[in-house]
Amino acid sequence: MTDSFTRFFKKFSRFGLGLICCLVFNAAAEGIQVKNAELVPVDTAYQLDADFDIDFSPEVEAALNKGVPLTFLIEFQLVSPRQYWFDDEITTKSQVILLSYHALSRQYLINIDQHQKSFTTLQEVRDELSRLRDWTVLDKSEIVKGESYQAVLRFRLDHSRLPKALQVEALSSEKWTLVSERYRWIPNFQHP
Numbered sequence: 621m622t623d624s625f626t627r628f629f630k631k632f633s634r635f636g637l638g639l640i641c642c643l644v645f646n647a648a649a650e651g652i653q654v655k656n657a658e659l660v661p662v663d664t665a666y667q668l669d670a671d672f673d674i675d676f677s678p679e680v681e682a683a684l685n686k687g688v689p690l691t692f693l694i695e696f697q698l699v700s701p702r703q704y705w706f707d708d709e710i711t712t713k714s715q716v717i718l719l720s721y722h723a724l725s726r727q728y729l730i731n732i733d734q735h736q737k738s739f740t741t742l743q744e745v746r747d748e749l750s751r752l753r754d755w756t757v758l759d760k761s762e763i764v765k766g767e768s769y770q771a772v773l774r775f776r777l778d779h780s781r782l783p784k785a786l787q788v789e790a791l792s793s794e795k796w797t798l799v800s801e802r803y804r805w806i807p808n809f810q811h812p
Contacts, residue, residue, distance in 0.1 A: 651675060654803035657773045659758065661810060666758040668696055670803075672750045672775055677795040680777075681742060683786065684728075689720040691781035692749070692798075696757050697772045698807070710769065713757045716778075719745065763809050773803045 657670035676684070684690055694715040699707035718731040727738040728745045739745050763769070776799035779790045790796035 652775045652777075652798050652800040654773055654775065654800045657771070657803055657805060659771065659807045659809075661760070662754075662756075664760050665756045666760065666763075666807075666809075668752065668755045668757045668773070670694075670752040670773060672752070672800065674746050674749050674775075676742070676746075676798070679793070679795040680798065684719065684721050684742075687721060687723060688783060688786065689718060689781075691778040692717040692719065693774075693776055693778050694752065694755075695772075695774045695776070696755075698758060698762075699770050699772070700767050701770055707770070710762055711758050713755075715755060717749070719749075769807055769809065771805050771807050773800075775800045 652675075653673040655671040655673055657668065659666040660669055680690070694717065695712075696714070697712045698710040700710060701707050715732065718729075720729050720731075721727075722729055722738075725738075727740060728742065730737050730739070730745065730748060737748065739748065777790075777796070779787055779796070782790055786796075
């Protein structure tokens with residue numbers, strides 16, 4: 621009996637490992653990932669430039685194509701780390717992005733800060749959302765020479781702005797988990 625159990629376990633292990641690898645690969649293929657981010661000095665401020673990998677699950681694409689608007693949030697925070705106390709928050713900013721599909725014109729619409737752009741394919745939408753440029757997030761006067769800082773960036777789907785009927789499904793399904801890990805880096809502030 622032990623011999624047959626060992627053979628079964630070996631077969632199951634090979635199958636299970638392949639299944640787990642397949643599930644991990646598929647999970648990694650859908651969602652949002654921050655590839656890189658940097659603060660760029662301009663005049664009296666710092667602007668944020670970032671690149672993302674964005675891939676929608678078939679369920680999210682289907683909902684969008686049926687007219688469900690998607691609201692995304694890009695969240696930025698700069699803190700000064702403290703060893704024995706809470707980090708000192710320097711600034712917190714968020715940017716709202718509304719993505720919708722207009723069935724009559726067959727176009728995807730992106731609204732950012734009252735500016736609208738239209739696209740004919742979902743790939744064009746992904747390309748547009750994957751590049752963030754020139755977002756002013758910080759005034760240079762907020763930076764103190766000699767202090768250490770940590771920047772944090774996250775990009776996510778705002779589930780609270782989905783239609784009520786979808787909110788429960790979105791919270792319980794991995795297919796609706798469109799949120800990046802918190803991307804952290806030490807900014808290189810140039811002081812005169």
